[in-house]
Amino acid sequence: MVSIKDVASHAGVSVATVSRVLNAKGYVSEDTRKKVEQAIDELNYKPNEVARSLFKKQSKxxxxxxxxxxxxxxxxxxxxxxxxxxxxxxxxxxxxxxxxxxxxxxxxxxxxxxxxxxxxxxxxxxxxxxxxxxxxxxxxxxxxxxxxxxxxxxENKKGAKLATQFLQQKGRKRIAHIRGPVHIVNANERCEGYQEVVGNEQWFNESYIVNGHFEMDAAIEATIELLQRHPEIDGIFAANDTMAIGAIKAVHKLGKRTPEDIAIIGFDGISLSKATIPELTTIEQPxxxxxxxxxxxxxxxxxxxxxxxxxxxxxxxxxxxxxx
Incomplete structure (x- = not known):
């Protein structure tokens, strides 16, 4: 491996001069700088980035x-x-x-x-x-x-309200929510947005909310449990697209159809949401x-x-x- 000493020897200058050129610190004449740069190029010298980080206190x-x-x-x-x-x-x-x-x-x-x-x-x-x-x-x-x-x-809460209201506008009467982990702020905000829309409905209670932990497999299990407990559900808002995709799979496993029997909407706008069958309606984040x-x-x-x-x-x- 070529060292800074090799560069200095090849250019006929001191190690300190090569260091000044590499770090753009201190005066070096134009002729000397060109000789050092030529030596670096000819020897294909690669500076030790760790050493440079220690010297400059910056690693880029x-x-x-x-x-x-x-x-x-x-x-x-x-x-x-x-x-x-x-x-x-x-x-x-x-x-x-x-x-x-x-x-x-x-x-x-x-x-x-x-x-x-x-x-x-x-x-x-x-x-x-x-x-x-x-x-x-x-x-x-x-x-x-x-x-x-x-x-x-x-705007997590705004997006959740938008999703739930959209399902209502599509004529869905019993809308459930697959939420994310309770210790995650954005999961709580999305759950709050959902509850602000349906919380005063006569049919609503906490059993219409299940935790899918932002994961597909957990969402599949949670959705099956949810639909077995509440077969009247005709709309689901999932707090991320991954869980929404899991919900689509769960609906299919139970012999129901999306969206004919149960409309589903996610949150994120990931590229995969366009690859599902059916393609996923979602609240798209930038x-x-x-x-x-x-x-x-x-x-x-x-x-x-x-x-x-x-x-x-x-x-x-x-x-x-x-x-x-």
């Missing part, structure tokens, strides 16, 4: 911590973060926490050891104090942790915009540029397809 790397990489929503979000970071000259390290506090803390420690310049995270377990103790820029995405932490979320804004905001903080806003609550829209 950011961390991204998400709770479940198997949920199609998060890879789409990660793609937007990576695209934007790459355009701005940064690399992304992706970490999957499974929503567990031990894994989240472990990844925080690992990312700090790698001298990342900042972190984008979607967390339900980390506190405001833990994040501030990192002393590096952090942006929260998809889930709000604290008003003091830069955040990008969407997933790419969220990742794009999160990466751009984080890098603005890292580079100490002026920040116009530090909290975004982006709008959602209903996309009608075949499942309703």
């Amino acid at each position: 790397t950011i961390g991204l911590i998400v709770p479940d990489i198997t949920n199609p929503y998060f890879p789409e979000l990660a793609r937007a973060v990576e695209d934007t970071a790459a355009k701005l000259g940064y690399t992304v390290i992706l970490c999957n926490s499974d929503g567990k506090i031990q894994k989240e803390q472990h990844y925080m420690d690992v990312l700090m050891q790698k001298y990342v310049d900042g972190i984008i995270l979607s967390s339900d377990t980390l506190s405001d104090e833990q994040i501030k103790a990192l002393h590096i820029p952090v942006v929260s995405i998809d889930r709000e942790i604290s008003k003091d932490i830069p955040t990008i979320v969407v 997933i790419y915009t969220m990742g794009e804004k999160a990466a751009a905001m984080l890098i603005e903080f890292i580079e100490e540029k002026p920040i116009a806003e530090t909290f975004y609550r982006l709008d959602v829209q209903l996309v009608e397809r075949e499942s309703s």
Whole structure:
């Protein structure tokens, strides 16, 4: 492996001079700089990025911590973060926490050891104090942790109300809800939105709400249990698209049809929602915009540029397809 000493020897200069050229620090004459750059090119020298990070206290790397990489929503979000970071000259390290506090803390420690310049995270377990103790820029995405932490979320309650009202407009009389985990803020907001629409209906009670844990298999089981308990249900609002797809499968398993017997609507707008049979009606989040804004905001903080806003609550829209 070619070292910085080899470059210095090839160019006929000192190691310190090569270092000044690499780090753009200190005076180097134009002729000397060209000789060093030529030597680097001829020897195909690759600087030790860890050493450069230690020297410059900057790695041009950011961390991204998400709770479940198997949920199609998060890879789409990660793609937007990576695209934007790459355009701005940064690399992304992706970490999957499974929503567990031990894994989240472990990844925080690992990312700090790698001298990342900042972190984008979607967390339900980390506190405001833990994040501030990192002393590096952090942006929260998809889930709000604290008003003091830069955040990008969407209109969860508004979207849930829109979904439930849409099913009512389609003539559905008994609308159930497959919610996400009770410890997740956006799952609670979506459940609250649903309840605001149907909560005063004479037929409504808590047994029309089941927990699908934001997972397909759990949603299939929950939907079967729900429909066996309440065969009169003719509409389902699922708090994410993954669970909505599970609900479609459960309805089929029970010998019923979507949407003829039971209309189903999800929340997210993942690409997979267009590939189901029937295609899924959904409340679409601006997933790419969220990742794009999160990466751009984080890098603005890292580079100490002026920040116009530090909290975004982006709008959602209903996309009608075949499942309703």
